[in-house]
Amino acid sequence: MPKLTGKTALVTGAARGIGAAIARAFVNEGAEVIVTDINVEGGQATADEIGATFARLDVASEADWTAIAEKFPTLDVVVNNAGVTGLEGPFDGPPPAHDPENAQLADWHAVHAVNLDGTFLGCRYAIRAMREKGAGSIINISSRSGLVGIPMAVAYASSKAAIRNHTKSVALYCAGQSLNIRCNSIHPAAIMTPMWEPMLGTGPDRAEREAAMVADTPMRRFGEPEEVAAIAVLLASDDAAYMTGAELTVDGGILAGSAATPGS
Protein backbone atom coordinates (compact mmCIF):
# COMPACT_ATOMS: atom_id res chain seq x y z
CA MET A 1 0.00 0.00 0.00
CA PRO A 2 1.67 3.30 -1.07
CA LYS A 3 2.30 5.54 1.93
CA LEU A 4 1.77 8.96 0.34
CA THR A 5 -1.29 8.54 -1.88
CA GLY A 6 -3.33 11.75 -2.06
CA LYS A 7 -0.49 13.94 -0.82
CA THR A 8 1.23 16.75 -2.74
CA ALA A 9 4.88 17.37 -1.89
CA LEU A 10 7.42 20.02 -2.85
CA VAL A 11 11.14 19.22 -2.61
CA THR A 12 13.84 21.89 -2.91
CA GLY A 13 17.24 21.26 -4.50
CA ALA A 14 15.77 18.16 -6.14
CA ALA A 15 17.61 18.22 -9.48
CA ARG A 16 20.12 15.69 -8.16
CA GLY A 17 21.52 13.97 -5.08
CA ILE A 18 19.43 13.49 -1.95
CA GLY A 19 16.64 15.81 -3.16
CA ALA A 20 16.19 13.83 -6.39
CA ALA A 21 16.12 10.56 -4.42
CA ILE A 22 13.47 11.95 -2.06
CA ALA A 23 11.37 13.18 -5.00
CA ARG A 24 11.62 9.77 -6.67
CA ALA A 25 10.72 7.90 -3.48
CA PHE A 26 7.70 10.18 -2.92
CA VAL A 27 6.45 9.52 -6.48
CA ASN A 28 6.91 5.78 -5.91
CA GLU A 29 4.77 6.08 -2.77
CA GLY A 30 1.92 7.70 -4.71
CA ALA A 31 2.53 11.43 -4.06
CA GLU A 32 2.15 14.27 -6.55
CA VAL A 33 5.61 15.83 -6.49
CA ILE A 34 6.94 19.28 -7.37
CA VAL A 35 10.67 19.13 -8.06
CA THR A 36 12.32 22.53 -7.54
CA ASP A 37 15.89 23.72 -8.05
CA ILE A 38 17.96 26.64 -9.41
CA ASN A 39 19.33 24.17 -11.94
CA VAL A 40 16.54 24.37 -14.53
CA GLU A 41 17.92 21.83 -16.97
CA GLY A 42 18.74 19.24 -14.31
CA GLY A 43 15.53 19.84 -12.38
CA GLN A 44 13.37 19.48 -15.48
CA ALA A 45 15.22 16.29 -16.47
CA THR A 46 14.69 14.75 -13.02
CA ALA A 47 11.02 15.74 -13.00
CA ASP A 48 10.48 14.25 -16.47
CA GLU A 49 12.26 11.04 -15.49
CA ILE A 50 10.25 10.38 -12.33
CA GLY A 51 6.89 11.78 -13.43
CA ALA A 52 6.86 15.00 -11.40
CA THR A 53 6.27 18.70 -12.11
CA PHE A 54 9.25 21.08 -12.22
CA ALA A 55 9.36 24.67 -10.99
CA ARG A 56 12.43 26.88 -10.75
CA LEU A 57 13.10 28.02 -7.18
CA ASP A 58 16.14 29.70 -5.67
CA VAL A 59 15.45 29.01 -2.00
CA ALA A 60 17.35 32.13 -0.93
CA SER A 61 15.00 34.37 -2.91
CA GLU A 62 11.87 35.61 -1.14
CA ALA A 63 10.42 36.64 -4.53
CA ASP A 64 10.86 33.10 -5.84
CA TRP A 65 8.99 31.70 -2.81
CA THR A 66 6.18 34.21 -3.38
CA ALA A 67 5.86 33.00 -6.97
CA ILE A 68 5.82 29.37 -5.77
CA ALA A 69 3.10 30.20 -3.22
CA GLU A 70 0.96 31.73 -5.95
CA LYS A 71 1.41 28.68 -8.17
CA PHE A 72 1.06 26.05 -5.42
CA PRO A 73 -1.05 27.58 -2.64
CA THR A 74 -1.78 24.31 -0.81
CA LEU A 75 0.53 21.42 -0.01
CA ASP A 76 0.86 18.42 2.31
CA VAL A 77 4.64 17.98 2.46
CA VAL A 78 7.58 20.35 2.04
CA VAL A 79 11.18 19.13 2.11
CA ASN A 80 13.74 21.88 2.63
CA ASN A 81 16.68 20.03 1.12
CA ALA A 82 18.65 22.56 -0.98
CA GLY A 83 22.00 23.23 0.65
CA VAL A 84 25.55 24.34 -0.09
CA THR A 85 28.87 24.07 1.72
CA GLY A 86 30.43 27.09 0.00
CA LEU A 87 33.20 24.82 -1.30
CA GLU A 88 31.42 23.59 -4.44
CA GLY A 89 33.37 25.67 -6.91
CA PRO A 90 34.58 25.90 -9.57
CA PHE A 91 36.73 28.79 -8.36
CA ASP A 92 39.14 30.98 -10.35
CA GLY A 93 41.86 30.59 -7.74
CA PRO A 94 42.10 28.45 -4.59
CA PRO A 95 38.81 27.67 -2.79
CA PRO A 96 37.71 30.28 -0.24
CA ALA A 97 38.66 29.79 3.40
CA HIS A 98 35.80 28.45 5.53
CA ASP A 99 37.65 28.22 8.84
CA PRO A 100 36.74 30.52 11.76
CA GLU A 101 39.95 32.57 11.51
CA ASN A 102 40.05 33.32 7.79
CA ALA A 103 36.52 33.01 6.38
CA GLN A 104 35.18 36.14 4.66
CA LEU A 105 31.90 37.61 5.86
CA ALA A 106 30.46 37.50 2.33
CA ASP A 107 31.19 33.74 2.07
CA TRP A 108 29.66 33.17 5.52
CA HIS A 109 26.52 35.07 4.46
CA ALA A 110 26.25 33.27 1.11
CA VAL A 111 26.10 29.86 2.77
CA HIS A 112 23.57 31.02 5.37
CA ALA A 113 21.43 32.63 2.63
CA VAL A 114 20.84 29.28 0.95
CA ASN A 115 20.85 26.91 3.92
CA LEU A 116 19.23 28.96 6.66
CA ASP A 117 17.26 31.73 4.92
CA GLY A 118 16.11 29.09 2.45
CA THR A 119 14.85 26.86 5.24
CA PHE A 120 13.19 29.75 7.08
CA LEU A 121 11.39 30.84 3.88
CA GLY A 122 10.48 27.23 3.06
CA CYS A 123 9.00 26.62 6.53
CA ARG A 124 7.05 29.90 6.40
CA TYR A 125 5.62 28.98 3.00
CA ALA A 126 4.83 25.47 4.20
CA ILE A 127 2.89 26.56 7.28
CA ARG A 128 0.80 28.96 5.18
CA ALA A 129 0.22 26.31 2.48
CA MET A 130 -0.82 23.71 5.09
CA ARG A 131 -2.88 25.97 7.40
CA GLU A 132 -6.20 25.53 5.60
CA LYS A 133 -6.08 21.73 5.89
CA GLY A 134 -4.55 22.13 9.34
CA ALA A 135 -2.15 19.28 8.66
CA GLY A 136 1.10 18.49 6.91
CA SER A 137 4.73 17.49 7.27
CA ILE A 138 7.77 19.75 6.98
CA ILE A 139 11.10 17.97 6.66
CA ASN A 140 14.30 19.97 7.02
CA ILE A 141 17.54 18.43 5.80
CA SER A 142 20.19 19.44 8.31
CA SER A 143 23.39 17.42 8.68
CA ARG A 144 25.71 15.69 11.07
CA SER A 145 27.49 19.05 10.76
CA GLY A 146 24.53 20.64 12.56
CA LEU A 147 25.29 18.57 15.64
CA VAL A 148 29.09 18.79 15.89
CA GLY A 149 31.70 21.42 15.02
CA ILE A 150 33.29 21.40 11.57
CA PRO A 151 36.42 23.58 11.73
CA MET A 152 36.96 23.92 7.97
CA ALA A 153 33.30 24.53 7.05
CA VAL A 154 32.08 26.84 9.79
CA ALA A 155 29.29 28.58 7.86
CA TYR A 156 27.92 25.22 6.77
CA ALA A 157 28.02 23.86 10.33
CA SER A 158 26.48 27.02 11.80
CA SER A 159 23.66 27.09 9.26
CA LYS A 160 22.91 23.39 9.74
CA ALA A 161 22.84 23.80 13.54
CA ALA A 162 20.40 26.69 13.12
CA ILE A 163 18.20 24.52 10.88
CA ARG A 164 18.03 21.93 13.67
CA ASN A 165 16.87 24.54 16.14
CA HIS A 166 14.47 26.28 13.75
CA THR A 167 12.85 22.90 13.12
CA LYS A 168 12.00 22.64 16.82
CA SER A 169 10.64 26.22 16.93
CA VAL A 170 8.40 25.49 13.94
CA ALA A 171 7.23 22.22 15.52
CA LEU A 172 6.32 23.97 18.78
CA TYR A 173 4.69 26.90 17.00
CA CYS A 174 2.44 24.64 14.90
CA ALA A 175 1.48 22.42 17.85
CA GLY A 176 0.78 25.56 19.88
CA GLN A 177 -1.57 26.76 17.15
CA SER A 178 -3.42 23.40 17.32
CA LEU A 179 -2.23 22.65 13.81
CA ASN A 180 -1.36 19.07 12.94
CA ILE A 181 1.66 20.34 11.00
CA ARG A 182 4.71 18.34 12.02
CA CYS A 183 8.28 19.55 11.50
CA ASN A 184 11.31 17.29 11.85
CA SER A 185 14.96 17.36 10.82
CA ILE A 186 17.10 14.70 9.17
CA HIS A 187 20.84 14.69 9.84
CA PRO A 188 22.69 12.77 7.13
CA ALA A 189 26.44 12.28 6.92
CA ALA A 190 28.66 10.90 4.18
CA ILE A 191 25.94 10.26 1.61
CA MET A 192 27.39 9.60 -1.84
CA THR A 193 26.08 12.47 -3.99
CA PRO A 194 27.66 14.92 -6.46
CA MET A 195 28.34 17.19 -3.44
CA TRP A 196 31.37 14.99 -2.69
CA GLU A 197 32.84 15.09 -6.19
CA PRO A 198 35.19 18.09 -5.65
CA MET A 199 36.63 16.31 -2.56
CA LEU A 200 36.91 12.85 -4.16
CA GLY A 201 38.27 14.03 -7.49
CA THR A 202 39.18 11.67 -10.28
CA GLY A 203 42.26 9.58 -10.86
CA PRO A 204 43.79 6.43 -9.43
CA ASP A 205 43.69 7.48 -5.77
CA ARG A 206 39.95 8.21 -5.77
CA ALA A 207 39.07 4.86 -4.15
CA GLU A 208 41.73 5.42 -1.51
CA ARG A 209 40.38 8.89 -0.74
CA GLU A 210 36.86 7.50 -0.55
CA ALA A 211 37.94 4.79 1.93
CA ALA A 212 39.83 7.36 4.02
CA MET A 213 36.75 9.58 4.22
CA VAL A 214 34.66 6.83 5.80
CA ALA A 215 37.44 5.29 7.89
CA ASP A 216 35.89 6.83 11.03
CA THR A 217 32.34 5.88 10.05
CA PRO A 218 31.36 2.83 12.14
CA MET A 219 29.62 1.21 9.13
CA ARG A 220 32.76 1.92 6.99
CA ARG A 221 30.91 3.03 3.88
CA PHE A 222 29.15 6.00 2.32
CA GLY A 223 25.37 6.06 2.57
CA GLU A 224 23.12 6.12 -0.49
CA PRO A 225 20.68 8.97 -1.22
CA GLU A 226 17.89 6.37 -1.17
CA GLU A 227 18.75 5.60 2.46
CA VAL A 228 17.95 9.21 3.35
CA ALA A 229 14.87 9.23 1.10
CA ALA A 230 13.40 6.26 3.00
CA ILE A 231 13.48 8.30 6.23
CA ALA A 232 11.88 11.27 4.44
CA VAL A 233 9.06 8.95 3.29
CA LEU A 234 8.51 7.88 6.89
CA LEU A 235 8.36 11.49 8.15
CA ALA A 236 6.08 12.55 5.28
CA SER A 237 3.67 9.68 5.93
CA ASP A 238 0.99 9.28 8.56
CA ASP A 239 3.14 6.56 10.15
CA ALA A 240 5.03 9.43 11.79
CA ALA A 241 1.82 11.09 13.04
CA TYR A 242 3.16 11.53 16.60
CA MET A 243 6.64 12.75 15.60
CA THR A 244 7.37 16.47 15.63
CA GLY A 245 10.46 18.44 16.59
CA ALA A 246 12.53 15.27 16.26
CA GLU A 247 16.01 14.91 14.78
CA LEU A 248 16.93 11.72 12.96
CA THR A 249 20.54 10.85 12.16
CA VAL A 250 21.29 8.84 9.00
CA ASP A 251 25.04 8.58 9.33
CA GLY A 252 26.27 4.98 9.49
CA GLY A 253 26.67 5.38 13.25
CA ILE A 254 29.08 8.34 13.29
CA LEU A 255 27.23 10.21 16.01
CA ALA A 256 26.62 7.11 18.11
CA GLY A 257 30.08 7.44 19.57
CA SER A 258 33.22 9.48 19.25
CA ALA A 259 36.95 9.07 18.77
CA ALA A 260 37.13 8.97 22.56
CA THR A 261 34.75 6.02 22.89
CA PRO A 262 36.47 3.51 25.21
CA GLY A 263 37.70 0.48 23.32
CA SER A 264 37.64 2.18 19.93
Ligand SMILES: NC(=O)c1ccc[n+]([C@@H]2O[C@H](COP(=O)([O-])OP(=O)(O)OC[C@H]3O[C@@H](n4cnc5c(N)ncnc54)[C@H](O)[C@@H]3O)[C@@H](O)[C@H]2O)c1
Ligand atom coordinates in the same frame (compact mmCIF):
# COMPACT_ATOMS: atom_id res chain seq x y z
N1 LIG B 1 25.73 14.35 0.72
C1 LIG B 1 26.01 14.35 2.01
O1 LIG B 1 26.91 13.64 2.49
C2 LIG B 1 25.22 15.23 2.94
C3 LIG B 1 25.49 15.12 4.32
C4 LIG B 1 24.78 15.92 5.20
C5 LIG B 1 23.82 16.79 4.74
N2 LIG B 1 23.59 16.88 3.39
C6 LIG B 1 22.57 17.85 2.97
O2 LIG B 1 21.64 17.24 2.09
C7 LIG B 1 21.16 18.22 1.18
C8 LIG B 1 21.35 17.71 -0.24
O3 LIG B 1 22.72 17.45 -0.44
P1 LIG B 1 23.31 16.67 -1.70
O4 LIG B 1 24.46 15.90 -1.21
O5 LIG B 1 22.22 16.00 -2.43
O6 LIG B 1 23.88 17.92 -2.52
P2 LIG B 1 24.02 18.18 -4.09
O7 LIG B 1 25.04 19.25 -4.21
O8 LIG B 1 24.22 16.91 -4.83
O9 LIG B 1 22.58 18.76 -4.50
C9 LIG B 1 22.16 20.00 -4.02
C10 LIG B 1 21.10 20.54 -4.95
O10 LIG B 1 20.68 21.82 -4.42
C11 LIG B 1 20.59 22.73 -5.50
N3 LIG B 1 20.76 24.10 -5.01
C12 LIG B 1 21.91 24.72 -4.63
N4 LIG B 1 21.64 25.99 -4.29
C13 LIG B 1 20.31 26.17 -4.43
C14 LIG B 1 19.44 27.26 -4.23
N5 LIG B 1 19.90 28.46 -3.83
N6 LIG B 1 18.12 27.09 -4.47
C15 LIG B 1 17.65 25.89 -4.90
N7 LIG B 1 18.42 24.83 -5.13
C16 LIG B 1 19.74 24.96 -4.90
C17 LIG B 1 21.68 22.31 -6.48
O11 LIG B 1 21.43 22.82 -7.78
C18 LIG B 1 21.60 20.79 -6.39
O12 LIG B 1 20.68 20.26 -7.31
C19 LIG B 1 21.93 19.50 1.48
O13 LIG B 1 21.17 20.32 2.32
C20 LIG B 1 23.16 19.00 2.20
O14 LIG B 1 23.72 19.97 3.04
C21 LIG B 1 24.27 16.13 2.49
